Amino acid sequence: MKSDTIISVSHISKIYRSEEMETIALDDISFTIEKGEFVAIMGPSGSGKSTLMHILGALDLPTSGEYILDGKKVSELSDDDLADIRNQKIGFIFQAFNLLPRTTTMENVMLPMVYASIPKADREARAKKYLEMVGLGHRLHHTSNQISGGQQQRVAIARGLAMNPAILLADEPTGNIASNQAEEIMGIFQHLNDEGHTVVMITHEPDIAAHAKRTIHVRDGKVVSDEKNKRQHRAKYEQVEQ
Numbered sequence: 001m002k003s004d005t006i007i008s009v010s011h012i013s014k015i016y017r018s019e020e021m022e023t024i025a026l027d028d029i030s031f032t033i034e035k036g037e038f039v040a041i042m043g044p045s046g047s048g049k050s051t052l053m054h055i056l057g058a059l060d061l062p063t064s065g066e067y068i069l070d071g072k073k074v075s076e077l078s079d080d081d082l083a084d085i086r087n088q089k090i091g092f093i094f095q096a097f098n099l100l101p102r103t104t105t106m107e108n109v110m111l112p113m114v115y116a117s118i119p120k121a122d123r124e125a126r127a128k129k130y131l132e133m134v135g136l137g138h139r140l141h142h143t144s145n146q147i148s149g150g151q152q153q154r155v156a157i158a159r160g161l162a163m164n165p166a167i168l169l170a171d172e173p174t175g176n177i178a179s180n181q182a183e184e185i186m187g188i189f190q191h192l193n194d195e196g197h198t199v200v201m202i203t204h205e206p207d208i209a210a211h212a213k214r215t216i217h218v219r220d221g222k223v224v225s226d227e228k229n230k231r232q233h234r235a236k237y238e239q240v241e242q
Contacts, residue, residue, distance in 0.1 A: 005068075006166055006198055007033035007056065012065035014051050014221075025051040026062065027221040033167075033200060038193040040201045040212035048221040050171070053202045057092060057169050058085050070166045087112055091160030095172035097152045099144040099159075105131055106140050109159045116163060130158035134188055150181030157188055161197075168192065170201040174208055186211040187235035211235060 014026040026048045033039055043049040054060040055067060058074055067074045070089055077085065086092075099108045109127035118126075131140055134154040136147075144152055153173060160168050170189070174182035190211060193199050201212060209215045210233040217225040 004035045005032050006035045006070050007031075007200070008066075008068040009056075010066045010068075012052075012055065012062045012067060014048075014055065014060075015063045024221050026055075029065070029218075029221075029223050031216060031223060031226055033198065035166075035198055036193070036196055038189065038199045038201075038211075038213045040203055040209035040215045041218060042203055042206070042209045042215055043218035044204055047218045049202050049204075049218045051221075052218065053169065053171050056200065057090055058082050087115055088163050089166045091163065091165035091168045093153070093156050093160045093168060093170040093173050095175040097144075097149075097156045097176070099152055099155055101145050102143050104141050104143055105136060105147070105155045105158075108144060108155055109162055112159065112162050126162055127158070130161045131155070133161075134158050148181070149177045150184060153177055153181070153185055154188065157185070157192075161192075167198040167200055170199065172203055173201060174203075174205070182208065183235045187237035190235060191237040207233070 009032070010030050012026055012029045013024070016023040016025060029052065041049050041052060051060070055062055058069065061075060069085065072085070074082070074085075100111070106124065106127045109131060110123040113123040113126065128137070128140060131137060134157050136151060136154050136158070139147055139151065144155065147155070174185055177185065186208065189199050189201070193213075199212070203209050210229060212229060213232055214226070214228045216223055
């Protein structure tokens with residue numbers, strides 16, 4: 001494995017079994033992602049992309065195959081090690097935002113740093129820095145129920161950046177926001193990627209996947225294509241305060 005490989009998935013399969021039946025969610029999937037890439041994993045509902053996202057996020061383990069994240073074999077890690085990886089190596093950004101209600105944007109962004117026992121002054125400085133980066137410097141003390149869906153997703157991105165993770169893992173990040181806000185969010189991801197962040201995005205929308213530099217297509221639990229986007233759709237990046 002090359003030293004700049006941050007994700008290595010080798011012959012991953014995931015099988016769910018019950019007394020009545022066996023369901024193959026992932027079937028012999030292999031690929032690598034290098035540091036600094038912006039990759040979209042795309043597929044229709046039921047394709048296996050959500051299962052793959054859970055494995056990439058160390059939220060689940062494959063039935064067979066090997067997953068190496070930033071040089072570590074995930075299957076060999078303890079529960080505590082996995083929790084540390086999820087908090088420190090991966091910045092999660094979910095479709096549903098997953099913000100604490102009636103809690104300020106600053107407090108939401110600081111939450112992963114609280115778990116990591118980072119001093120309060122450092123937590124506040126980092127939270128302010130990343131909220132300003134995503135255009136919410138004027139919303140530091142607004143609660144999550146006082147801002148729009150697009151702004152909530154910006155808070156989620158700032159929270160994902162809080163621990164300076166090895167990768168940003170975004171699950172359908174534009175699924176709950178309007179199309180104009182989706183373009184703004186994709187502009188932020190592209191800016192972060194331009195700054196050197198590794199971004200892995202799960203989506204079922206071709207026009208959203210087109211913002212990435214590379215697209216891995218998944219169907220029926222298999223990778224059916226893996227190619228660089230010939231023409232990356234660039235979204236305008238502005239630290240818009242709206």
